[in-house]
Amino acid sequence: GDSVTQMEGPVTLSEEAFLTINCTYTATGYPSLFWYVQYPGEGLQLLLKATKADDKGSNKGFEATYRKETTSFHLEKGSVQVSDSAVYFCALSVASGGYNKLIFGAGTRLAVHP
Amino acid sequence: DGGITQSPKYLFRKEGQNVTLSCEQNLNHDAMYWYRQDPGQGLRLIYYSQIVNDFQKGDIAEGYSVSREKKESFPLTVTSAQKNPTAFYLCASSIARRGGSTQPQHFGDGTRLSIL
Numbered sequence: 330g331d332s333v334t335q336m337e338g339p340v341t342l343s344e345e346a347f348l349t350i351n352c353t354y355t356a357t358g359y360p361s362l363f364w365y366v367q368y369p370g371e372g373l374q375l376l377l378k379a380t381k382a383d384d385k386g387s388n389k390g391f392e393a394t395y396r397k398e399t400t401s402f403h404l405e406k407g408s409v410q411v412s413d414s415a416v417y418f419c420a421l422s423v424a425s426g427g428y429n430k431l432i433f434g435a436g437t438r439l440a441v442h443p
Numbered sequence: 444d445g446g447i448t449q450s451p452k453y454l455f456r457k458e459g460q461n462v463t464l465s466c467e468q469n470l471n472h473d474a475m476y477w478y479r480q481d482p483g484q485g486l487r488l489i490y491y492s493q494i495v496n497d498f499q500k501g502d503i504a505e506g507y508s509v510s511r512e513k514k515e516s517f518p519l520t521v522t523s524a525q526k527n528p529t530a531f532y533l534c535a536s537s538i539a540r541r542g543g544s545t546q547p548q549h550f551g552d553g554t555r556l557s558i559l
Contacts, residue, residue, distance in 0.1 A: 333485075363547060372449075372533050372550035373486075418485060422547075428474055428493050428539055431548055433485035 331356045335419050335434035342409055342441050350404040350437045352393075352419035360421040361429075362386075362395055362402040367416045367436070376404075376417070409441045445470045449534050449551035455559050456521065456528060464519045464554045466534035474539035475517035476548060479503060480531040489532075492517055493539045521556060531555050 336351040354360065361380045365373040377386030382397035391406045402419060419434040447468045456462045468475065474493050478486040488501030492511040506525025511517055517536075521528045532555075535548040 365550075370552075372447075372552045373535075374550070375547045378547055428491060429537060429546060429548075430488075431476075431486075431535075435483065435485045 331360070331421060331423060331430075331432050333419050333421055333432055333434035335417075335437050338416075338436075338438035340437060340439045342439070344411055344441055344443050345408045346441075348404070348406040348409045348413075348439070350417055350419075350439070352402045352404065352434060354400050354402065354419075354421050356400075356421055356423060358423050360423045362393070363420045363422065363431075364391070364393055364402070364404050365418040365420060365433075367418065369415075373418060409439070411441050411443055414439055414441045447534055447536055447549060447551035449532075449554050451554060452552070454554055454556045456556060457559050459523045461520055461522050462556065464521070464532055464534075464556070466517045466519065466551060467515055468517075468534075468536045468549075468551075469515060470536055470549060471514075472536035472538055472549070473514070474537045475511070476535040476537075477501075477507070477509065477517070477519045478533045478535065480533060480553075486533060489519065528556055529558050 332355045363378045364376040366376045367373050377388040379386040379395035385394045393404045416436045416438045418436045422429045450465045476491045477489040490509045492498035508520045533553045534551045537548040538546045
């Protein structure tokens with residue numbers, strides 16, 4: 330079945346370090362891919378998305394490229410800030426029975442220290 | 444601003460009691476969803492609804508019930524049959540159309556349910 334696998338956290342970085350959070354997926358069909366971010370005590374916010382192979386999603390300095398050949402959608406940021414500390418979820422969406430079914434990874438907690 | 448409002452933010456349930464979590468959206472979305480989030484885990488789908496007066500079970504529907512009498516509202520009832528209800532509950536909505544897998548879901552800020 331369809332699934333998403335993320336690297337386990339927590340990921341602990343110093344401010345201005347480079348960030349990579351790995352995400353790979355298994356899906357039949359042609360999924361859309363998303364990264365969501367969850368700040369403490371809040372719901373999920375869409376960070377970026379990509380809808381087809383080789384698309385690059387980007388937002389707030391974060392980027393991820395839809396790699397169909399490696400079934401991956403790794404999240405990257407060149408220089409993290411303390412305010413980026415949150416839990417990051419990779420997700421895929423497939424059309425299922427007329428609605429877009431969203432399947433989440435387990436989440437990766439990022440802690441950025443000054 | 445358009446968005447999704449969940450209430451209350453914190454909720455406590457006594458043994459044998461049913462409780463209802465509210466979810467309201469003003470995004471004019473047809474589809475609405477309820478997820479459960481447990482510590483260190485991803486989100487699991489409880490119920491979803493694509494249109495008023497219609498809803499479907501998700502992956503973990505046992506012990507929960509929903510209604511969809513209005514487009515804007517999708518309340519979730521956690522019944523006494525749900526033996527492990529302590530979790531963070533998230534409501535979401537999205538545009539619903541065939542081939543709509545490119546459309547993201549928008550989330551509320553969640554309700555944290557605990558057992559007294």
